[in-house]
Amino acid sequence: MATDAKRAKITLDGKTDAFDPLKIFLSWCDSVNLTLSDKVCLSKDGTVAEYGMLAKEDIEEGHVLFSIPRETLLHQGTTEIKKVLEDGMKSLESGSGWVPLLLALLYEYTSPHSHWKPYLSLWPDFGTLDHPMFWSEEERDKLLKGTGIPEAVKSDLEKLHAEYNDIVLPFMKSHPDLWDPEKHNLELYKRLVAFVMAYSFQEPVDDDDEDDEEKAPSPPMMVPMADMLNHISKHNANLEYTPDCLKMVAVRRIEKGEEVFNTYGQMANWQLLHMYGFSEPFPTNVNDTADVQMSSVYEAAMQVTQSKTDKQLLSDKWKMLGEMEIVGEKGVFIFGQSGSLTYSELYTTLKVLCMSRQEFEEFRENEGWEDDEGDEDDKMEQALNFERLMELKTEWKRLLHAAVRLTLNSYSEDVETDRRLLEDQEALAKLSSRERRALHVRYGQKSILQRLEQLTKPED
Structure with a gap:
């Protein structure tokens, strides 16, 4: 299934006139020494968007598709003002x-x-x-x-x-x-x-510069030609930064007629729709994720806590997790296609919330784990894939399961309703582009959450 257009772009269609915006743009590219390889062309046919870039012939890995001089980039340092x-x-x-x-x-x-x-x-x-x-x-x-x-x-x-x-x-x-x-x-x-x-693009910060102090991200800049490429997670080209220019380089062999894709990074569908206005069709986005609100885990724990004393204990545990900067009011636990991506925070939260009163008092007194216990925890929390999640203690899985249920219930439609719609090609074709993009976002998240729900389901 074709991806919804990232955005409409005006391009050369073989029947241009002197006022064609892209023809003028390409002439401008020549005048500013923005070089485009003879092995690619801009087209509206055979691309996932209305327009994109195609390979006119086979392209080998490492081939420079186009090169953009730094003075041609548009940002606050190059503008007339x-x-x-x-x-x-x-x-x-x-x-x-x-x-x-x-x-x-x-x-x-x-x-x-x-x-x-x-x-x-x-x-x-x-x-x-x-x-x-x-x-x-x-x-x-x-x-x-x-x-x-x-x-x-x-x-x-x-x-x-x-x-x-x-x-x-x-x-x-x-x-x-x-x-x-x-x-x-x-x-x-x-x-x-x-x-x-x-x-826009942001130049990567060199991690080798100076010390490990947190560095401010570079300001965004507009990069003519680079923004003509569409994105998929399994891309075949990548933008490289050099002191004199930026180069779009093939990262694998590209066959004749194949579209040239850039990447915006490892982005979930909700991020693509929010930031770029498009989404990848389910299940093609290998970087898709689903979030479970940290507050949902606390809410799930509070729902099964009966006495006032136990509720206070749970509140104290949550407060300490906040002081340790493990959880936050708007924080989330992130799950990808293979399991938890915030495994350290998830593991620590489940462990602390499920501690007995005595265990928690000792934990608070020691200001964290004992060394031996910490070593064992490190081994577990570094591999919380879906299979490893099944090995968690029953109480931990029950808590996570309840939080996932709360998350699934927060959507307008249940997962099966969206699944049936996604599989009904006739109904899918009648959806507007917004409805279709939203469906791919929702169902991608729900499919991850549903698997997590099944794996943590308490045994009867």
Whole structure:
């Protein structure tokens, strides 16, 4: 089954004229020394999206598909208003770190003389962006309840509005010769935020630099041509960063006629839909995950706790787990295709919540595990795949099972309803693109949770 289009892109279809946006873009690429291999072409036929990149002939691993000079990248350091942004950098600090790039895009996108106009003209109104942030709240709740996306979008929109009103708008008003709030309004800003979410790249931080101190992520940048490629988890190309340029390189042999795919990283379907506006069809996303809220484990434990004294003990255990930074109010336990991805946090939480009063008092007094016991725990918590989860103590499995049930019950539809819809090709074809993408997200999560539920089911 073909993946829903990541986004619509304007491309060369063999019948172009002098005003074709992509033809103008490709001419611009030549003028800025952005080199495209003769072994690939842009096409709307034979791709998972409306447009994409195809191999015109067999391509060997290591072949450079295209190369982009660093001066051709669009970011706050290359924009025409670089000096203004540098001078105002302190006032442009924000939680996202995106404000300088977004101000640069507001200016360059609306400037008729922008150096990047041939590139930015590929998105005449950003109307093809279809992130859940553009869906109605009712539609998000109906199609995506339980997936975590509605909550993420709500948080995004609150931060976006505050960022625009508190940082961007005052800065634009202080530079009326560059920005006009009537033209550079909140709606355009919102579209550009989605544009950056879906199309920008961040250069990897070199882990070998200096010491192991946590490093701030590099600011996002727009990379012409690289954003023309679609994504799948089993990709065949990867973007490499060098001091002089960025190169898209084949990471395996690509057959003639095969689509060239980049990767955005190991991303679950809910992340792809939230950040990029598309999802991979179930079950093709090998990086798909499902979350169990940490609070759901606590809620499940509290539901089977009877006495007031035991409830207080459970509360004390949860408080200590929070102090140890094992759990958090909005934290989640993440499960992938093979088992727990947050195995250390999960193992510690289950163990502490299932401790007897005496065991917990000793644990609290020792401020953690005894050395010998810790060694044994390390062996278990480092391999909490689905098979190993079956070996957990009965009480632990019962608690996890109850938390998974609470999670499954948080979705609008049960897993079997979604499964039947996914298998009914006629009904599936009648779904809108939003409904179809949401279905793949929901069912991917539910399939992982259902397996976890079955493996932790208490014995009769």
